[in-house]
Every structure is written in structure tokens, then in C-alpha cells.
Amino acid sequence: xxxxxxxxxxxxxxxxxxxxxxxxxxxxxxxxxxxxxxxxxxxxxxxxxxxxxxxxxxxxxxxxxxxxxxxxxxxxxxxxxxxxxxxxxxxxxxxxxxxxxxxxxxxxxxxxxxxxxxxxxxxxxxxxxxxxxxxxxxxxxxxxxxxxxxxxxxxxxxxxxxxxxxxxxxxxxxxxxxxxxxxxxxxxxxxxxxxxxxxxxxxxxxxxxxxxxxxxxxxxxxxxxxxxxxxxxxxxxxxxxxxxxxxxxxxxxxxxxxxxxxxxxxxxxxxxxxxxxxxxxxxxxxxxxxxxxxxxxxxxxxxxxxxxxxxxxxxxxxxxxxxxxxxxxxxxxxxxxxxxxxxxxxxxxxxxxxxxxxxxxxxxxxxxxxxxxxxxxxxxxxxxxxxxxxxxxxxxxxxxxxxxxxxxxxxxxxxxx
Amino acid sequence: xxxxxxxxxxxxxxxxxxxxxxxxxxxxxxxxxxxxxxxxxxxxxxxxxxxxxxxxxxxxxxxxxxxxxxxxxxxxxxxxxxxxxxxxxxxxxxxxxxxxxxxxxxxxxxxxxxxxxxxxxxxxxxxxxxxxxxxxxxxxxxxxxxxxxxxxxxxxxxxxxxxxxxxxxxxxxxxxxxxxxxxxxxxxxxxxxxxxxxxxxxxxxxxxxxxxxxxxxxxxxxxxxxxxxxxxxxxxxxxxxxxxxxxxxxxxxxxxxxxxxxxxxxxxxxxxxxxxxxxxxxxxxxxxxxxxxxxxxxxxxxxxxxxxxxxxxxxxxxxxxxxxxxxxxxxxxxxxxxxxxxxxxxxxxxxxxxxxxxxxxxxxxxxxxxxxx
Numbered sequence: 030x031x032x033x034x035x036x037x038x039x040x041x042x043x044x045x046x047x048x049x050x051x052x053x054x055x056x057x058x059x060x061x062x063x064x065x066x067x068x069x070x071x072x073x074x075x076x077x078x079x080x081x082x083x084x085x086x087x088x089x090x091x092x093x094x095x096x097x098x099x100x101x102x103x104x105x106x107x108x109x110x111x112x113x114x115x116x117x118x119x120x121x122x123x124x125x126x127x128x129x130x131x132x133x134x135x136x137x138x139x140x141x142x143x144x145x146x147x148x149x150x151x152x153x154x155x156x157x158x159x160x161x162x163x164x165x166x167x168x169x170x171x172x173x174x175x176x177x178x179x180x181x182x183x184x185x186x187x188x189x190x191x192x193x194x195x196x197x198x199x200x201x202x203x204x205x206x207x208x209x210x211x212x213x214x215x216x217x218x219x220x221x222x223x224x225x226x227x228x229x230x231x232x233x234x235x236x237x238x239x240x241x242x243x244x245x246x247x248x249x250x251x252x253x254x255x256x257x258x259x260x261x262x263x264x265x266x267x268x269x270x271x272x273x274x275x276x277x278x279x280x281x282x283x284x285x286x287x288x289x290x291x292x293x294x295x296x297x298x299x300x301x302x303x304x305x306x307x308x309x310x311x312x313x314x315x316x317x318x319x320x321x322x323x324x325x326x327x328x329x330x331x332x333x334x335x336x337x338x339x340x341x342x343x344x345x346x347x348x349x350x351x352x353x354x355x356x357x358x359x360x361x362x363x364x365x366x367x368x369x370x371x372x373x374x375x376x377x378x379x380x381x382x383x384x385x386x387x388x389x390x391x392x393x394x395x396x397x398x399x400x401x402x403x404x405x406x407x408x409x410x411x412x413x414x415x416x417x418x419x420x421x422x423x424x425x426x427x428x429x430x431x432x433x434x435x436x437x438x439x440x441x442x443x444x445x446x
Numbered sequence: 447x448x449x450x451x452x453x454x455x456x457x458x459x460x461x462x463x464x465x466x467x468x469x470x471x472x473x474x475x476x477x478x479x480x481x482x483x484x485x486x487x488x489x490x491x492x493x494x495x496x497x498x499x500x501x502x503x504x505x506x507x508x509x510x511x512x513x514x515x516x517x518x519x520x521x522x523x524x525x526x527x528x529x530x531x532x533x534x535x536x537x538x539x540x541x542x543x544x545x546x547x548x549x550x551x552x553x554x555x556x557x558x559x560x561x562x563x564x565x566x567x568x569x570x571x572x573x574x575x576x577x578x579x580x581x582x583x584x585x586x587x588x589x590x591x592x593x594x595x596x597x598x599x600x601x602x603x604x605x606x607x608x609x610x611x612x613x614x615x616x617x618x619x620x621x622x623x624x625x626x627x628x629x630x631x632x633x634x635x636x637x638x639x640x641x642x643x644x645x646x647x648x649x650x651x652x653x654x655x656x657x658x659x660x661x662x663x664x665x666x667x668x669x670x671x672x673x674x675x676x677x678x679x680x681x682x683x684x685x686x687x688x689x690x691x692x693x694x695x696x697x698x699x700x701x702x703x704x705x706x707x708x709x710x711x712x713x714x715x716x717x718x719x720x721x722x723x724x725x726x727x728x729x730x731x732x733x734x735x736x737x738x739x740x741x742x743x744x745x746x747x748x749x750x751x752x753x754x755x756x757x758x759x760x761x762x763x764x765x766x767x768x769x770x771x772x773x774x775x776x777x778x779x780x781x782x783x784x785x786x787x788x789x790x791x792x793x794x795x796x797x798x799x800x801x802x803x804x805x806x807x808x809x810x811x812x813x814x815x816x817x818x819x
Contacts, residue, residue: 103531103532103535106532106534107534108532108534108535108537108538109479109482109534109537109538111538112479112482112538116654155719158727158730159668159669159719159725160668160669160725161473161665161668161669162473162476162478164476164477164478164479164534165472165473165476165478165661165664165665165668166665167478167479168478168479168481168482168657168660168661169478169658169661169662169665169712169715170712171482171654171657172482172654172655172656172657172658172661172662172708173658173662173708173709173711173712173715174712175654175655175658175705175708176654176655176658176704176705176706176707176708176709176711176712177705177708177709177712178705179655179701179702179704179705179708180695180696180699180701180702180705180706180709181701182702183699183700183701183702183705184699184700184701187700276542276545276546278538278542279538279539279542279543279546281538282535282538282539282542283538283539283542286530286531286535286538286539289530289531290530322553322554323550323553323554324549324550324553326546326549327545327546327547327549327550327553328546328550330542330543330545330546331543331546331547331550334539334542334543334546337539341528341530347530349528349530
């Protein structure tokens with residue numbers, strides 16, 4: 030009785046888990062075995078296989094548009110807006126169909142966009158006029174809209190005239206079911222969205238980084254805010270058809286979060302983010318076409334997550350690996366400085382700056398941690414200490430002046446506080 | 447109402463109350479979106495647990511799901527700690543990935559086994575009465591009633607045992623840490639509870655609607671009370687009202703029950719949002735308008751006092767003149783005058799305004815207040 034609507038809703042949720050045509054099967058060959066992936070064959074299919082070409086192209090367009098607009102969402106701390114919008118689109122799609130009886134993508138996209146827009150207004154007015162916080166407003170609107178969408182879907186199914194097969198296809202987020210004309214629709218809408226970003230470049234930049242300053246300069250910040258949010262909604266709605274609801278929220282956040290690690294410049298960030306989105310889209314489409322029973326949407330999410338992982342680790346300056354190296358280097362420097370200082374203070378108490386001291390004393394002073402000998406060796410190589418007798422070390426002349434300089438410097442630093 | 451309908455309403459109400467309790471803390475701690483993340487990520491836990499036990503009805507699945515909920519929370523924390531992205535972005539990165547892995551695992555390895563993703567992901571309340579607990583030939587009612595009942599009991603025990611800790615950790619995390627309350631432990635305990643609740647509930651109502659029942663009733667009661675214990679009780683009550691009214695709406699429209707419950711929880715929120723006695727939109731608007739009149743009354747009184755006994759008095763106290771000096775339109779000016787006359791602050795005679803003794807005192811006090819402020 031209700032099994033079918035459950036399926037619809039579930040599928041709306043996680044895109045093309047069902048059997049999808051594998052590229053290659055359409056040309057009569059069996060899908061390539063997963064153990065060996067033939068690169069030339071994939072490239073051939075990418076160019077000449079209708080399904081794969083369409084899916085890859087559609088995913089690329091989606092990646093570019095959601096990457097570009099996602100950058101703004103992430104910068105404006107609205108990463109989860111994508112999640113809310115994609116769920117809130119459901120009643121819009123259902124109502125658009127109920128009212129017009131049409132299953133054309135453009136009608137459904139329009140319905141989705143309007144619903145997403147209304148959801149945004151709801152969220153804003155709840156946040157602005159009550160003490161309910163942004164995250165609660167977001168979560169509530171997301172789930173209530175989705176629930177309402179489910180109700181509408183079950184009502185549509187009861188209508189005698191309407192088999193909502195076409196609607197299903199739209200809701201399913203089936204990348205495999207993308208048609209060339211869907212990709213063209215996506216391309217046109219995406220191009221419009223990106224053109225708007227270029228036209229309002231300066232305004233959106235101000236809006237993202239310092240809206241208060243923008244307002245004092247006389248920019249219509251509220252209108253710009255609505256415009257940018259509308260563009261983000263457009264990007265999200267475009268993706269529903271390809272990757273489904275949950276996965277669409279990843280396409281908004283992940284490329285932008287990756288791009289953010291590589292640059293501090295908004296322009297470069299948006300270009301990188303679009304590039305990452307496209308890369309994830311194409312590689313996800315190709316991967317899912319070459320491995321049997323690998324659904325496209327989730328595979329795209331895996332690809333984009335891999336990009337996130339690599340960016341977080343290796344991006345220069347911000348990346349975790351770099352941070353780790355830097356910290357290690359700092360720790361090493363601090364340890365060397367500590368030993369130099371210890372030697373100096375010991376020497377002071379002996380009134381002979383070049384008095385030698387045993388390693389065990391130094392080890393004790395550095396808190397019993399290891400690596401004292403190694404540090405002493407490094408210091409000797411730099412000509413700051415010398416070995417007087419086996420196991421006994423003293424500062425050299427340069428070592429003394431180095432230690433004094435260091436202590437002076439530190440005094441200066443602490444006196445600032 | 448037949449017995450199945452009655453049972454469905456009981457189960458729905460149990461789900462609603464069970465969700466509302468941890469939901470209160472999610473809303474207060476600004477972690478509402480965690481419930482969304484967890485409710486998606488538990489799919490992976492269910493699938494992995496299914497691979498281990500190969501039994502779709504095993505209770506191990508609930509444990510697997512709860513563990514994956516905690517995994518989600520830990521991964522989000524881990525990402526937060528790197529400082530590379532903000533918290534909302536870390537949530538948005540983690541749960542789609544875990545969810546995708548779950549979906550891919552099902553698509554690749556469980557597609558021919560009897561693991562119906564749809565049934566796991568989106569339960570259906572209408573079917574709940576058909577899966578019954580039968581021991582020794584005796585029918586003890588629907589199974590899910592017992593599952594939800596146990597989870598509700600677990601929630602109640604947790605909340606009662608750690609009420610003070612939860613309260614302090616929610617409103618003042620720093621103080622909680624200083625008192626040795628281990629905010630981290632409370633955090634993970636609460637998230638574990640959210641995970642278990644989400645698993646138990648989404649079997650009946652589906653993951654997205656779990657989020658509705660966790661957030662909408664607490665958000666509504668947040669507008670109704672300042673007291674934590676009241677907020678929990680109100681949330682539970684609103685949850686039950688959403689559940690029962692949602693059920694009947696679904697019957698009326700012949701539509702999905704869980705969806706109707708979520709919709710009703712939203713409708714109730716909108717009602718509260720508009721009508722809440724102190725924080726509702728209407729109350730706010732009334733307060734603002736009262737303040738506006740009040741302020742205008744003061745301005746008028748001070749204006750009259752300033753010009754009292756001066757040569758300009760005759761001109762300045764004319765009603766028409768107010769429109770010029772104070773830039774009030776005629777209707778507003780008449781409104782202010784009417785209210786001030788009613789309060790006995792001024793007398794209006796022949797188009798001239800005069801302060802009463804009381805009005806003079808009021809104006810003096812108001813002017814002093816203005817000066818202090």
C-alpha cells in the first residue's frame with residue numbers, strides 16, 4: 030500500500046541505488062570486470078557512449094555550479110543551507126506537479142526553487158524574531174518541509190490520472206537517467222547563475238566578508254543577500270536530479286571546503302572549488318560506470334571526499350601535514366633553546382660562563398625528557414657548545430652571546446604583556 | 447477507531463516523546479543539525495552490523511547504528527579541532543560521506559540479500575501493528591511499542607540521573623568543566639542517546655522525520671518557557687499533539703502518517719511562533735506598538751512642558767503644529783493626543799493642548815529619565 034511512496038522518498042534521498050545501466054552494457058558489451066579497469070575504453074566511452082557522456086557532462090556542470098556557489102555558502106557559515114534547501118525542495122516539486130500536471134524539468138525546478146526560497150525566508154524570520162537559533166531553525170524547516178513533501182507525494186499517488194513516473198525520475202536523483210536536454214537545461218541555468226556571480230562580484234565579496242561595512246557604503250545588503258541565496262538555491266535544485274538530496278549537500282560544502290585550504294583569495298577559491306566539483310563529478314561518473322553496481326551519486330561524494338582529504342592534509346600552509354612539520358620544527362627549536370638556556374644559567378651560577386656541565390644535570394633540568402645528547406650534537410655543529418670532557422659540555426663564546434640574545438629577546442616579548 | 451489505529455497512535459506518541467527529550471538539549475546546545483547528521487550516518491552502522499549478524503531484525507543492528515552515530519560525532523569533533531573548517535562545514539562533510547559509504551555497501555554487497563534499504567531507511571508506522579510480540583502463543587502487542595518504550599525509559603533514566611550535569615553543561619560549559627562535570631562525557635552521552643533514539647524512531651518514522659520530532663517541539667516550547675524542566679514537559683506534550691493530530695490528518699487525506707506528523711509539528715510551531723504569550727510575533731508586535739505610543743506620549747508631554755509659560759506657547763501647543771515640529775502625521779498625532787488625554791496627562795481645548803498637573807509631573811520625570819539615559 031505505502032511501499033511505493035516509501036521507495037520514492039528513499040530514492041529521493043539517496044539517488045540511484047537501484048540497478049542502473051552500466052556504460053558499456055548499452056553498447057552490447059558486458060560491463061568491465063571490476064578488477065581491471067581499461068582506461069582507453071573508459072575514455073572511448075566518455076566520448077562516444079551516450080549515457081556516460083551525458084552523466085559525466087551533467088555531473089561536471091553540477092560540480093562547477095555548486096562548487097562556485099558553495100564557496101559563498103561555506104564562507105558565510107551557511108554550509109548546511111544546502112542540506113536544508115535540498116530537503117525543502119520536495120514539497121515544491123510535488124506542488125508544481127499537482128498544480129500544473131507537468132513533469133517537465135523546468136517546471137519542477139521552478140517549484141523546487143520557490144519552495145527552497147520560502148524555506149529560507151522561514152529560517153531567516155525565525156532566527157530574526159525569536160531566540161530559536163539558526164541550527165534549530167534549519168533542522169526544523171528541513172524536516173518539516175520534507176515531511177510535508179512526503180504527504181503531498183502520497184496524495185499524488187492516489188490520483189487516478191497520475192502515474193508519477195516522470196516525477197519519480199526527477200526525484201530519484203538518478204544520474205544515469207539524465208538526458209541530454211536535462212544537461213542543456215542545467216548548463217543554461219548554471220551559466221546564468223555564474224554570470225550573476227561575475228556581475229555582482231564586488232557586492233557578493235563584501236556581503237561574504239563584511240556585510241556591515243557594505244551597508245555603510247550604501248550597498249543594498251538585504252537584496253544582495255536574497256539574490257545570492259537564490260543563486261545557491263538554483264545550484265542545489267540543479268543537482269537534485271543528479272545526485273539526490275543528501276549528496277547534494279556534500280556538493281555544496283566539500284569542493285568549497287577543499288578550495289579554502291589552498292588559497293586566501295576569493296577568486297582563486299571559486300575557480301578551484303568549481304574545478305574540484307567538476308573533477309569529483311566526472312571521476313564519480315566514470316568510476317560508477319566502470320564498476321558494476323556502484324551508484325553514481327554516492328561515488329561522486331566519495332570522490333569529492335577524497336579531494337577534501339588530500340586538501341586537508343597537503344595544502345601548503347594550512348594543511349595538516351605542513352602544520353605537523355612546522356610544529357615539529359618549532360618543538361626542536363624550543364628544545365635547543367632550552368638546553369642553551371640551561372647551560373647559560375648553570376654557567377652563571379659558577380661565575381665562569383665556559384664552565385662545563387654533565388649531561389645528566391642537563392637532562393634533569395629539561396624535565397627528564399630524552400634527546401638531550403642529540404640536541405647537544407646539533408648545537409655543537411652550529412658552534413654554540415663544545416665537549417670539554419666526555420659527558421661534560423660547555424658554552425662557546427658564540428653560544429654565550431646567542432643565549433644572552435635569546436634571553437633579551439624573551440624579556441622583550443614578555444614585557445609586552 | 448479500531449485497535450490498530452489505537453496502537454499506531456500509541457507508538458507515534460512514544461516516538462514523539464522519546465525524540466523530544468534529547469531534542470530539548472540539542473536545541474539549547476545549538477546542535478540541532480547533529481540529529482540530522484546522526485540520523486543519516488546510522489545507515490552505515492546498520493549495514494555494517496547487518497554484515498556481521500546477517501539478520502535484519504537483530505537488536506545488534508541498533509548497537510551498530512548507535513556506534514556509527516557516535517563515530518559521526520567524533521569525526522565532526524576531529525574536523526573541528528583541526529581548525530580548517532567551521533563547525534557547520536564539518537558536519538556537512540562527515541555525514542554525506544558516511545551515508546554514501548552505507549549506500550554503496552548496500553548497492554554492492556547486499557543488493558541480492560534480503561536487506562531492504564527502503565524499509566531500513568524509511569519505516570512506516572501503518573505497518574507497525576503487524577509486527578507483534580508473541581511469547582508462548584500470547585500476543586503482547588506490537589514489537590515497536592516495546593522497542594520505543596525501552597528507549598524512552600533509557601532516555602528518562604539518563605535525563606534524571608544527569609539532570610544537574612546536563613543543565614550546567616548546557617548553559618555554562620566552562621562552569622561545568624570547573625566543577626569537574628566532564629562536559630565531554632555529557633556531550634558523548636547525549637549524542638549516544640540521540641543515536642539510539644534516532645535508530646529506534648526511524649524504524650517507525652524515517653530518518654528525516656526523526657529530525658522533525660527532535661527539533662520542532664523543543665523549538666516551540668523554547669518560545670513558551672524559560673525553565674528547563676517545563677521545556678522538557680512542554681516538548682513532550684507538543685510532540686504527542688503532533689503525533690496524534692498528524693495521525694488523523696493522515697487518515698483524513700489518506701497520506702503518509704510520519705510525514706503528516708512532521709507537518710503537524712511544523713504547524714504547531716508556526717502557531718506558537720505567532721501566538722506565544724511573550725515571545726510570539728503578535729505579542730512582540732503589540733509590545734512594540736505599545737512602546738511606540740508610550741514614547742510618543744512622553745515626547746508630547748516634554749514638548750508641552752518645554753514651551754509652557756513661554757511666548758511661543760500659544761503656537762507650540764496647537765494640534766496642527768505637532769505635525770510640523772514632531773513630524774507626526776495627523777492620524778498619529780490625534781492618536782497620541784487621545785491616549786494622553788485618556789491617561790489624564792493633557793487637556794485638549796479649542797485645538798490647544800495643556801498639561802495637567804499629573805502630566806507636568808510625568809513630563810518632568812520623563813525628561814529626567816531621558817537625561818539619565
